[in-house]
Amino acid sequence: METSTFVYDGDCAFCTQCADFIARRIPTGARVVPWQFADLDALGLTVAECEEAVQWVGADGVRAAGPDAIAKLLAGSGPIWRMAGAGLRFPPVRVAAWPVYRWVARNRHRLPGGTAACSLPQEARERLYGPAGRPTTEA
Template identity: 85%
Template sequence: MSTFVYDGDCAFCTSCAEFIERRIPTGARVVPWQFAELDRLGLTEAECEEAVQWVGSDGSRAAGPDAIAALLASSGRGWRIAGAGLRIPPVRAAAWPAYRWVARNRHRMPGGTAACSLPQETRDRLYGPSAG
């Protein structure tokens, strides 16, 4: 079974995962990394803290917007089209900076809380220095 792994300590991430479970028909398991068998999935905590992760039933792996595209590709027709759109090179190139911006600011997103915010040093290490 394919697995989509997110940060269960982040309210924004959890809200997004709940949206996936309610609205996106996928056979993938959607699980917070804190409760996932990371060794079995071949993932590390550091990878999971950096971005959402996808581990396909075929062993394929993806992170960040590529993981989201893989999840969507495993879903119903309309969602598969959105996933294919996310894989178009110019869209994919724009998706990564957008994903990093959201990750850096997830505590400010709808459903986010101060607990979603990584320490500044960690944010800088993972996503580069913030502009403001």
């Protein structure tokens, strides 16, 4: 793998807004891609892992999830963002980061940009919106 990859939930409006923020504001050489359009096998990821948290697969094969993945993404960006990533890896912050991350993940449908679909399990989202997050049309 030549480029590191940051994988997020493309069916979630809140997650997509965060990914758009990364694309606009955080200079990174990583590929930022929704898991629904990523080659999970090539990345060594499972759907369950991607439903659980954002994922990082480094060009060196190192993997991380949740706030650890965010820290890895920030570590490869501009100076201010690198400092934020280092702060996220600082042990007392890292210990608090996972519970905060899980709270955000459970409540993402309530956060700015979130929608009701963000709170649904993947199976229910696919039933309602199709595998690519688009509404299904019944014939």
